[in-house]
Amino acid sequence: MTDTMKRCSICQAEFDGASRPSVYAEAGEWLAGEVWHDAGELCPQCLENRAMLAMMYLHEHNT
Numbered sequence: 001m002t003d004t005m006k007r008c009s010i011c012q013a014e015f016d017g018a019s020r021p022s023v024y025a026e027a028g029e030w031l032a033g034e035v036w037h038d039a040g041e042l043c044p045q046c047l048e049n050r051a052m053l054a055m056m057y058l059h060e061h062n063t
């Protein structure tokens with residue numbers, strides 16, 4: 001374990017706050033900062049899940 005390990009506020013999983021595993025996680029982190037204001041508190045998996053849900057949701061509202 002390193003000092004970058006954090007615990008996800010959604011699923012309670014521990015994750016490395018310094019990792020950037022995918023573009024969806026990056027998008028999710030951007031949304032977390034800009035929309036939900038909880039950046040750094042979610043694991044990459046939850047960021048990905050929320051980014052994909054947000055993209056579907058936003059897409060519906062753009063049509």
Ligand SMILES: [Zn+2]
Nearest residue numbers: 008011043046
């Ligand atoms: Zn999580």
